[in-house]
Amino acid sequence: MEVGKVMEHKPVVQLKGLTKTIKKKHLVRDIHLDLLPGEVFGFLGPNGAGKTTTIRMMVGLMKPSQGQVLIDGTDLHANFEKAIGEVGAIVENPELYNYLSGYKNLIHFSRMHKSVTKERIHEVIKQVGLENRIHEKVKTYSLGMRQRLGLAQALLHRPKFLILDEPTNGLDPAGIREFRHYLRKIAREEGVSIFVSSHLLSEIELMCDRVGIIQQGELIDVRNISDSVTDMQWSIDVDSPKKAKQILVDIVSDVEVNAEESSVQFNAEKDLIPEVNKKLVESGLLVYGIASRKTTLEDEFLKVTGGEQVG
Amino acid sequence: MVKWFKLFQNEWMKLIRKKSTLVMIGLLFFAVAVMGGILKWDSMKNPSQQSWEQTVQREVAQYSKTKQAVDPSSYQYERLEEQLQTSQYRLENDLPPVQKGSFWWFVEQSQNLISFITLFSIIAAAGIVATEFSTGTIKLLAIRPVSRWKILYSKYITTIVYGFFMLGLLFLFAVVIGAVLFPVESAVALNVTDNGIIESTPLWGYLQWYLYSFVGIVLFTTLAFMISTVFRSNALAIGITMFLMFTGSQVVFLLSRYEWAKYLLFAHTDFTQYITANIMMKGLSPTFSLSILAIYFIGFHVLSYITFTKRDIAV
Structure with a gap:
């Protein structure tokens, strides 16, 4: 299934017919995918769907039975050292050396890359917000802190491609928010292509x-x-929802009155909202607020996977 | 080279910062100290009854007896011949051997603790690959711009260096504790060369003993490393290697009348047999042993290499 999108940039990662077969069983079958610079790609699937197997092949932990992984045009399995140098990853849990300090862990991984300076290490520590605890042993860290350290080791060498498996696991809501903004930022500003799997x-x-x-x-x-x-889906707070419904029925669909909250709900494209607002105001209604609710991906996901449980 | 050194630095850091490594070093010091204490107490309680001349004469009688049963063209015969010559030389020139209760004697006794080093090296080798798998850290290690075989060999080199380091530490502890507990008397060692018998300090002989012991350490370490890599299990690697270490030489001894027994690994792992001339079976020589050991050594490495580089990592 090739992605039918016009490429603005050369893809950073190309999966070409990636297949893993173990004992005649297809764990992953014929995956084609192009990932672009600056793009955050979500990888979604129920338990046992082959998410981790795919990721393992993308970082060279597993050899594909068929197909290719190209990273920045280089075949991962033919020229591993060159290709993997552009990749930073957390595969499943960020499993680090518990008996070493966070800093020693980063020193350890930095030695395996060509040009990671001490300054770069400190910069990354600051970015993930671990300055205060970095010299403590990892075994004293909370899951959220390990996750941050995991992210730090993946970013050290400024990879063009970042793979994160369940990255927000163990982060508190504020941490998740911060993390989300951070990912967006490095995707936008540094043009990193990010591949995130999450349930x-x-x-x-x-x-x-x-x-x-x-x-x-x-x-x-x-x-x-x-x-x-x-x-x-939209919700508008007005002084008289019933009257609002009469006005809106003609221009939008599925209009419902919520008498308790004194609002009307309906489905519409975003472009229609100024028009809706204008109509209501012109009719002498008092508009207190307009709120949107996106149709969640979950509905779609459940539709696509036939309601199978999501892991 | 820089890359290799960095990889070694990493592995060394991970090994040396483990609690178990500190415990091993502490245990080693403790063992040397306890041995020093016991030997000091014993040598004060039971000083040697015989004069050194009597001891040497008894040895001469023993060597001559053994020599008669040995093939004159064998390595063992040659070594016995040398020992007879040096013993005669001692008696003729009034050069006493190292005396019981002296510093050099204690350094010599420390050789009995070398099996500790074999044990420690086996433990390190068994853990160095398997632990990365059991903790899952192998995943972060194997996704670096470093080929898998380089990771494997940086680990192997680290365990060998570790074995050598611990052996050096044992020697150091023996010298320090020996110097504290026992009188440092000068002593003379004798070596047979082409130009006749040469007198020297006993130090070289003891270093040679340590070096020869290192051959066995390397082989057992390589074996444990191979099992650890193939089965990815720390316990299995320690278990099997220790079992073989304790039973191997017994088995060779039982089978020593068969010609093919000389191709068994454990007929050769105790390389110090070529110093004592107390050789396990007929037909062995240092060159032959080194060739057999090399074959096993390469075999272990091929197995480690193939499993580590070819197999998927799915932990």
Whole structure:
């Protein structure tokens, strides 16, 4: 399933017919995917769908049975050292050396890259917000702090491609928010291509530009997040919802009155909202507020996967 | 080279900062100190009854007896011949051997603790690959711009250096504790060369013993490393290697009348047999042993290399 999008940039990562077969069983089957610079791609699928197997092949921990992984045009399995130098990753949990300090862990990984300076290490520590605890042993860290340290080791060498497996696991809501902004920032400003797998659909929705859904080893759908939210649900607080309904029935669909909250709800495209507002005001209604609610990806995801449980 | 050094630095840091490594070093010092205490107490309680001349004469009688049963063209015969010559030389020139209860004697006794070093090296080798798998850290290690075989060999080199380091530490502890507890008397060691018998300090002989012991340490360490890499299990690697370490030489001894037994690994792991001339079975020589050891050594490495570089990492 090739992504039918006009390329503005050369893709950073190309998966070409990626397949993993173990004992005649297809864990992952014929995945084609291009990932662009500056793009945050969400990878979604139920348990056992082949998410981790795909990621393992993308970082060279597993060899594909068929197909290729190209990173910045270089075949990962033919020229591992060159290709993997552009990749930073957390695969599953950020498993670090517990008995070493966070700093020693970073020193350890930095020695395996060509040009990671001490300054760069400190810069990354600051970016992930671990300055105060970096010299303590990792075994004293909370899951959220390990996650941050995991992110730090993935960023040290300024990779062009970042793979994060369940990255917000263990972060508190403020941490998740901060993390989301940070990912967006490095994608935009440094042109890093980010590949995020998560079971939190709302996370993917907030974080990603595109999402791919994998089921039983096959990539069954790839779509832009913005595509799925053109038709939004709206709620308008007015002094007389019944009167508002009469006015709106003609221009938007599924209008409902919520008498308790004194509001009307309806579905409409964003472009229609100024018009709706104008109509209401012109009719002498008092408009107190207009709020949108996106149709969540979860609904779509459940639709696509046939309501199978999401892990 | 810089890259290799950095990889070694990493592995060394991870090994040396483990609590178990500190415990091992502490244990080693403790063992040397306890041995020093016991030997000091014993040598004060039971000083040697015989004069050194009597001891040497008894040794001469023993060597001559053994020599008669040995093939005159063998390595062992040659070594026995040398020992007889040096013993005669001692008696003729009134050069006493190292005396019980002296500093050099204690340094010599410390050789009995070398099996500790083998044990420590086995433990380090068994853990260095398997632990990365059991903790999952292998995933972050294997996704660096460093080929897997380089990671594997930086680990192997680290365990060998570790074994050498611990052996050096044992020697150091023996010298320090020996100097504290025992009188430092000068002593003379004798070596047979082409130009006749040469007198020297006993130090070289003891260093040679340590070096020869290192051959066995390397082989057992390589074996443990191979098992650790193939099965990715720390416990299995320690278990199997220790079992073989304790039973291997017994098995070779039982089978020593068969010609093919000389191709068994454990007929050669105790390389100090070429110093004592107390050789396990007929037909062995240092060159032959080194060749057999090299074959096993390469075999272990091929197995480690293939499993580590080819197999998927799915932990």
